[in-house]
Amino acid sequence: MKVAVIGGGIAGAELIRVASPCPLQFTLIEPKKQVEMQALYPEYLGGVARLQDLAAPLKSFCERVGAVHIREKALSLEGNTVVCEKSRVEFDYVVVATGAAQNYFGIRGVENTFSINTLEETKRARRYVEDNYPERIMIMGSGLTGVEAASILAESLDASIYIIEAKDRVLPQFSPQTSQLVEKALSKKGVNILTSTEVAEVKEDCISFTDGSCLDCDMAIWTAGVKPSPFIQDLDLPKKNGWILVDPHLNAKGNVFAMGDCAWVEVDGKLATKTGLEAERQAKYLAHHFRNLIKGATVEKYSVRASTDSQVALISLGADCAVGVVGKTCIGVPTRLIYSLKSWIDKSFIKRFK
Ligand SMILES: Cc1cc2nc3c(=O)[nH]c(=O)nc-3n(C[C@H](O)[C@H](O)[C@H](O)COP(=O)(O)OP(=O)(O)OC[C@H]3O[C@@H](n4cnc5c(N)ncnc54)[C@H](O)[C@@H]3O)c2cc1C
The missing domain is CATH 3.50.50.60 (FAD/NAD(P)-binding domain)
Incomplete structure (x- = not known):
């Protein structure tokens, strides 16, 4: 079974990592040569994080897990084919994980x-x-x-x-x-x-x-x-406020799934935030979903952890102070504790791909 994943950011790369090894043939369509951790960009801007902390090469990662990396931009979906800049990628299932554009x-x-x-x-x-x-x-x-x-x-x-x-x-x-x-x-x-x-x-x-x-x-x-990127705006899929609207199994339509920042994920009245935390959880859920598809088993619906009305976040405010938020509770810690924890979580994510 051929699965095309469009976008090799947090969600797309994590889906392939968690689902592998498995009998599915993954093709990752991503123009960048590396997976990047955006949460570390402020630290890089401040001269604290190094480039190697926030990115990992996709070539060696894909080779290791047996996936094919097409270093091109996807332009459109035509039936069961992703039309890229130079190639055409056929699929049985496709997952759109192209993130969001600056507004x-x-x-x-x-x-x-x-x-x-x-x-x-x-x-x-x-x-x-x-x-x-x-x-x-x-x-x-x-x-x-x-x-x-x-x-x-x-x-x-x-x-x-x-x-x-x-x-x-x-x-x-x-x-x-x-x-x-x-x-x-x-x-x-x-x-x-x-x-x-x-x-x-x-x-x-x-x-x-x-x-x-x-x-x-x-x-x-x-x-x-x-805001939604021009690529998803042009896709003939259900939309909500311009984002790809998915059902509680992250399915947009037929054999098309979407996850991460490009998707409108609302389950049981809880709307998922556009965060790395949610992107990673949705990727893990879809990996599980695909493994079950092979077995012919069904999966439970997705459960949103960080929703717009009950946020979950670690907010780092420099090297000596951070705030942890879980729903209505927020804890400020004027020490390196939460800051170090967040930095460690973000850097560990990238290390998984090395
Ligand atoms: C500066 C910054 C700090 C952040 N800090 C935090 C934080 O502390 N905690 C947190 O939880 N979240 C944080 N976020 C949000 C988090 O990074 C995003 O929610 C997360 O990256 C979304 O993952 P994604 O895979 O959906 O999209 P992305 O990680 O953006 O990946 C999308 C990928 O799709 C590719 N792509 C786009 N269009 C196409 C196309 N047409 N064809 C092929 N590929 C395409 C892109 O090149 C990109 O690699 C931060 C975001 C930013 C910008």
Whole structure:
């Protein structure tokens, strides 16, 4: 049975790793030569993580598990064929795991800022920091990525760091207690927090806001929001808000499955967050699903762990402080304990592919 997996990020690579060895013939379609751990990008930006900590080569991994790696972009699905840039890959089942794209919300000048959404972008941002010693850095967006980047930069650079958020608190997707705890930790590190502040335009050396004010800046980093990629927009599959809508078995339609950031996974009223934690769990679930398919056995439905109304996260706020969140409970630990745990979990994920 031939299974094509489109996207070799956390979800796609983990699915193949967990399902192997098995009689299924996996083909991984992924243009990048390596699997990357995005959760470590803020540490790389801050000069803490090394490249080898956050990426592992897909060639040797695929050879080891007997999968084929096609280093191309998938362009479309035509019946039981994935049409790639140069090749065509036939499948009995296909799994779409192509992640999400950066959302600039149509704000003028934002697409010219720095971002840490991909490793290439993060490397570009790090090089800029090393070569130009920016004195005022504005981080737009205060989700997980924004707060982690702000704290690590505040700790590692002699610069004024600003975090800009349109809503009235940082980490608006988390509980107010978590936001309070994180705001306190950021302030202690000297990060300037501007909430209820909406960016109108990013110019070469300043950012202007919708209230007419503006602030000078030497470096602007956009971390606010993701959207469905053009690839999934064009697929003829059920959608919810542009994401691939899957059933409780992560099935989109017929022999097409989807998981991770590109999918809308809602089971028993719990909507999965777009996090590495969920991507990894969904991959493990589908690996189990495929093993059962071979045996002709059925599987239980997927169970969401980190949902939008009950978050599960480890938020690292520099080298000496982190916040652990499980549902309504959040614990701030002003020591290396949770920080070290998170860093260890993220690095261990990559080591599995080496
Ligand atoms: C800076 C940052 C920090 C984060 N921190 C955390 C954290 O601390 N904790 C946490 O749980 N989550 C975190 N996340 C979120 C987490 O990284 C994502 O939820 C997770 O990577 C999603 O996995 P995925 O496999 O769905 O997508 P991805 O890991 O994005 O992988 C998608 C892959 O698909 C490939 N692809 C895209 N289009 C195509 C195509 N047309 N054809 C073939 N391949 C394609 C891409 O090249 C990519 O390799 C963070 C994200 C970022 C950006």
